[in-house]
Each structure stands twice: as structure tokens, then as C-alpha cells.
């Protein structure tokens with residue numbers, strides 16, 4: 248479980264996060280949504296230690312990450328998996344080397360065990376016979392799946408996904424969403440997804456945090472979001488007339 252309490256963050260004199268509090272449970276997909284500039288990326292960067300908060304607490308199973316120093320944070324960092332926007336694979340490494348990267352960096356596992364783990368993770372994301380390929384030889388959807396395999400290689404307790412659907416066609420987006428949801432539930436991971444994708448919001452959002460101008464404006468499930476009267480949230484979710492009509496005509 249991750250709890251964030253009263254998070255404030257400013258850049259120079261501009262306040263970007265204004266007292267964000269929430270709880271993200273194990274085995275659940277937590278989505279952070281909001282307009283461009285609302286503070287989503289800043290919040291996630293604070294949570295993984297790429298930015299320091301001005302004040303507030305970030306509790307990973309009761310360990311306050313925000314108030315630990317670099318060395319004290321290392322054990323928590325090892326429990327975090329990240330799926331980056333654009334997959335961020337190393338172009339000069341094969342798929343196998345990419346997935347093995349953190350195992351090489353952070354474990355003393357023998358090679359055969361690392362290879363078993365890599366093969367397990369690749370088959371979990373339904374990729375086979377791609378070990379020796381380079382990222383340039385893969386489609387966007389395959390790269391995302393390699394990114395997921397790499398993110399779960401260390402058996403993370405916490406998984407961050409930054410815009411996992413960016414650049415993917417709608418069908419492939421659904422495959423990736425479903426994979427994230429399945430893995431979250433299967434391994435009881437606390438997953439946090441930063442997304443603009445309304446289909447993801449409706450399909451995999453166990454808990455949705457809507458940020459508006461740096462504040463937590465609304466929080467609820469994908470069921471709640473369909474019936475909310477929050478104006479800013481409605482304007483954001485139903486910005487597309489077609490999406491709104493499709494939801495209404497299907498009685499969703």
C-alpha cells in the first residue's frame with residue numbers, strides 16, 4: 248500500500264501540488280488523470296524520488312520515503328517497477344538484455360536463474376522467441392510488453408506506468424491495459440498509472456484521482472465517474488462528444 252499525505256511541491260514561486268492526500272491499495276490499479284499541467288507527472292516524480300516534496304509524507308507500507316536519505320531509499324527503490332512513456336528500452340541491447348538489466352544491476356542471481364526469470368517475464372507478457380531481437384525490430388505494442396516484462400523482472404511491490412497507451416492503436420491499448428490490470432491483481436502489486444486515455448479510465452480504474460490545477464479535485468472508481476456531477480471532471484472526461492454519446496447509448 249502507498250499513502251501520500253498532504254503533498255506540496257513548488258518550482259520557484261509556482262505551487263504545482265497543493266496538499267494531495269490519497270491511499271493506493273495492493274492489487275489495485277490507481278489512475279492519475281487531469282488536464283495537461285495539472286501536476287500528474289510532478290506527483291509521480293515526487294513519489295519515486297525524482298523530485299523532492301516541499302512537505303508531506305509518502306508512505307510505502309508505512310516507510311516514509313519522502314523523509315529518507317538517498318541510501319535509506321534504496322530498499323524501497325528496488326521494490327518499484329517503472330514502465331516509461333515510449334517504453335524507454337535501451338536500443339543497443341537485445342530484448343533479453345533489456346529485461347535482464349535490473350537483475351544484473353541489483354541481484355547476485357546466477358546467470359541461469361536470471362535467464363529463467365527473463366523468460367518467465369517475457370512469456371507472462373505473451374512474448375516468445377524475441378530474446379535476441381533489438382527494440383528497433385519490434386512494434387510499439389511489443390516494445391510496451393518488453394517494458395512491462397522489464398518492470399516486473401524484480402518482482403516489484405509497486406508499479407508506475409507513465410502514459411502506457413501513448414502511441415498505440417486502440418486495440419493494442421486495450422491489450423496493454425488488460426495486461427497491466429492482470430499483472431496487478433495476479434501479483435498483488437500497487438499500480439499507479441498516469442494516463443489521458445478515457446478507455447483505460449473506464450476499464451481498469453479501480454481508484455481514480457483527478458487533479459485540477461494541482462489540487463485533488465475528485466477521487467472515486469470508474470463506476471462513480473460515470474455519474475459524477477463534478478463539473479471540471481465531467482468537462483475533462485466527456486471532452487469528446489462521441490465518447491459521451493457512446494457511453495449514453497450503451498447505458499454505461
Ligand SMILES: Nc1ncnc2c1ncn2[C@@H]1O[C@H](COP(=O)(O)OP(=O)(O)OP(=O)(O)O)[C@@H](O)[C@H]1O
Pocket residue numbers: 258263281282283284285286287288289290
Ligand atoms: N522541473 C520543473 N521546473 C519548473 N516547472 C515545472 C517542472 N516540472 C513541471 N513544472 C511545471 O509544473 C506544472 C505541472 O506540470 P506536470 O508535468 O506535472 O503536469 P502534467 O499534469 O503531468 O501535464 P501533462 O499531462 O502535459 O504531462 C506545469 O506548469 C509545469 O510547467
